[in-house]
Amino acid sequence: MWARRTRILAIGAMVTLGLMATVLLQAPVPTTTVDELMQSPDNHLDEEVAVRGQVLDGSIDNGTMIFILEGETSTLSVRFTDASVSNGLDDNRTVYAEGVLLFEDGNYILDASVIKTSCPSKYEEEANVEG
Numbered sequence: 001m002w003a004r005r006t007r008i009l010a011i012g013a014m015v016t017l018g019l020m021a022t023v024l025l026q027a028p029v030p031t032t033t034v035d036e037l038m039q040s041p042d043n044h045l046d047e048e049v050a051v052r053g054q055v056l057d058g059s060i061d062n063g064t065m066i067f068i069l070e071g072e073t074s075t076l077s078v079r080f081t082d083a084s085v086s087n088g089l090d091d092n093r094t095v096y097a098e099g100v101l102l103f104e105d106g107n108y109i110l111d112a113s114v115i116k117t118s119c120p121s122k123y124e125e126e127a128n129v130e131g
Helices: 004-025 034-039 120-130
Strands: 031-033 048-055 066-070 075-079 094-104 107-117
Touching: 031 034, 034 048, 034 075, 075 094
Parallel strands: 031 048, 075 107
Antiparallel strands: 048 066, 048 094, 066 075, 094 107
C-alpha cells in the first residue's frame, strides 16, 4: 500500500486541483459601463453581464421592480424582482448590476440577480474636501 506521505501528497494535490478548477469555472464577469454594453447589446443577449451606471432620477418603480440605469449617452432598464439588492438603492446613485441581458417588447432589459450600490459617504467626503 502507499506510504502515509504519498497518500497525504495525493490528497493535497486533488484538493488543490479541485480549488483551482472552481476558481477557473466561476471567473467573475467583466464589468462594463452602460454605454459600452449598449454599443453592441445583441452580442450579449441571453448572457450573464455586469454593468455599472447611475440610477436615472425618478426611474425607480417598486411596483414593476424596474429602474433605469444611465451612462453618458445610453440607458438600460434593470429589473430587480429576484435580485439581491444592497442598501441605498436610490436616484442618482452609482450602481453595479449583474444579471442576464434580455430583449423584451422591443427593449433591452437586464434581469438582475445582484445589485450593489456605492457608499455615499465616500463621495460626500470627497465633495467636502473639494468644496
